[in-house]
Amino acid sequence: MASMRTEMMGTGATDDPSLGTRSSGLIEEAASRGARIRQSRELRITGGVQSTSDTWGPRQPAPPRRGSAMQGPSPVPSHELFARTETRAVRPAASAQPVTQSALGFDTWTVRRSSLTFGGEQQSESAPPAPQNDQRHMFGDLEIVDDDTMGELVSDFATMGGKGSVAARSPVKGTPITEQEGCKLKELMLGSTAMSFSPEWTKQNLSFNKTENITYGIVQYKGGPCGVLAVLQAYVMKVLLFGSQLCSVPPASDAHRPSSDEQGAALTAAITEILWKCGHGEATVALSSGRSQFPGGGRYRADGITETLQLHRVSAVAPLLAYVRDQRRQFAADAGCVLLTYSGRPLTRHRQELVNLLLTGTASSNVFDGTVRLGEGADVTVLRGVDQRSEIGLLSLFEHYKSCEVGSHLKSPQLPIWVILSESHFTCLFSGDRRLCQQPPEAGRFDLFYYDMLARQDDEIRLTVEYGGDPSAELPAVRPGELVPPLEHCLRTRWPAAKVSWNGYEPIL
Numbered sequence: 001m002a003s004m005r006t007e008m009m010g011t012g013a014t015d016d017p018s019l020g021t022r023s024s025g026l027i028e029e030a031a032s033r034g035a036r037i038r039q040s041r042e043l044r045i046t047g048g049v050q051s052t053s054d055t056w057g058p059r060q061p062a063p064p065r066r067g068s069a070m071q072g073p074s075p076v077p078s079h080e081l082f083a084r085t086e087t088r089a090v091r092p093a094a095s096a097q098p099v100t101q102s103a104l105g106f107d108t109w110t111v112r113r114s115s116l117t118f119g120g121e122q123q124s125e126s127a128p129p130a131p132q133n134d135q136r137h138m139f140g141d142l143e144i145v146d147d148d149t150m151g152e153l154v155s156d157f158a159t160m161g162g163k164g165s166v167a168a169r170s171p172v173k174g175t176p177i178t179e180q181e182g183c184k185l186k187e188l189m190l191g192s193t194a195m196s197f198s199p200e201w202t203k204q205n206l207s208f209n210k211t212e213n214i215t216y217g218i219v220q221y222k223g224g225p226c227g228v229l230a231v232l233q234a235y236v237m238k239v240l241l242f243g244s245q246l247c248s249v250p251p252a253s254d255a256h257r258p259s260s261d262e263q264g265a266a267l268t269a270a271i272t273e274i275l276w277k278c279g280h281g282e283a284t285v286a287l288s289s290g291r292s293q294f295p296g297g298g299r300y301r302a303d304g305i306t307e308t309l310q311l312h313r314v315s316a317v318a319p320l321l322a323y324v325r326d327q328r329r330q331f332a333a334d335a336g337c338v339l340l341t342y343s344g345r346p347l348t349r350h351r352q353e354l355v356n357l358l359l360t361g362t363a364s365s366n367v368f369d370g371t372v373r374l375g376e377g378a379d380v381t382v383l384r385g386v387d388q389r390s391e392i393g394l395l396s397l398f399e400h401y402k403s404c405e406v407g408s409h410l411k412s413p414q415l416p417i418w419v420i421l422s423e424s425h426f427t428c429l430f431s432g433d434r435r436l437c438q439q440p441p442e443a444g445r446f447d448l449f450y451y452d453m454l455a456r457q458d459d460e461i462r463l464t465v466e467y468g469g470d471p472s473a474e475l476p477a478v479r480p481g482e483l484v485p486p487l488e489h490c491l492r493t494r495w496p497a498a499k500v501s502w503n504g505y506e507p508i509l
Helices: 004-009 025-032 148-161 179-189 226-240 260-279 317-326 328-332 336-342 352-361 486-492
Strands: 044-048 053-058 081-088 108-113 117-119 121-124 135-139 142-145 283-288 309-314 371-374 379-384 393-396 417-422 424-429 444-451 461-467 499-501
Touching: 004 328, 025 179, 148 371, 179 336, 226 336, 226 352, 226 417, 226 424, 260 283, 260 317, 260 336, 260 352, 283 336, 309 317, 317 328, 328 336, 352 417, 393 486, 417 486, 461 486, 486 499
Parallel strands: 393 417
Antiparallel strands: 044 108, 053 081, 108 142, 117 121, 135 142, 283 309, 371 379, 417 424, 424 444, 444 461, 461 499
């Protein structure tokens, strides 16, 4: 979607940030080319401000403003619409009439288009009534208003579905992050203060699948944050299936088809449990304040998230749960996955260590039980694994390939829920049958449910497993050319030689 500035200046215009020196020419050019503007734009011209900010996010078609009239539906699909608001630093045109000083301490101007276009059909938009202190000037079909209603416009944007809008959030508590803390976080998570999160992370929110039969699932949009999302999915299933004693949340009436209220309660409790486990008696919730907390510069490169954080520390579960519930919209908006990761006090950017941190509360590097000492005397090296039996388990395809050993603390967890590591992707496996946690596993026939946040599943995947009870048993040799789904290899690290039926669902290879 081209910006208004590009539309005003013609097709060959470049995205030059030095807009302030050309504002007068911009308005004159806009007056003569007003007929070429095909989309609704609002350009707020603020005298004396030097910053430029853009906000993007997928959204539903915006409802009309108060006093507007919209005829006919938009033919543009909702998933193709994107909302963009721009604040540009420019100087008021020299030829324009003087403006009054606004209550914000600087001059605020608004340029409005008198009509908008969707999918080639022009829709009319009547402007809201002007405040008595407004000064309006017409340039062709553009209207320039000396407007003191910035807060009202921001509120309108939030109502229209703008993601990440400050007006849509509850007040953020806590201490503003310092530049030193921001540098440390970025070095731990990204490896350098000059690095920024990729769009796979910054656009990843924590929202539920709307597909029937899998509404318990968190949706992943692109590859990248699957480790964090798989752990969160496992804890969501824990709350839906078994409830949360820590948060006093009962199980869902039907864990496979939760209501919207049960979804919200499960997500809130899951985040609370993860943060409380990572904090060991104290938790920190890192949320965006919507503005930078320190000037930055030097070796720190702004990423739009880290420098905006406020860190709210709590030392009891009840206020943590209440604050997460109050701020759930932030986690459900863009960058929600980043905020959850930051709140978990990340100590490393290593994938397995981060998953272990969120699963067990300790960022151990390995998945075996306890510790392993290599060498002797001064040359000894201590490798840390998982110290105690975890609530949520983990099964790994790398164990099938003899590249690692998953200990019983993860292989036989307290609850029949496992994070699955297959190749380079994390997913979730679960059941409501606690007998599946026994060690050694019992022989029998049972069902497991598999959910891949990224696979765009169109239905629930139910696997039927038959285990003979012999840990030394081996499957018959695979016929030449026959492919075995990696998930089956993962299951057989827990139930050796088990037979797996996909119940009519096409196996995931």
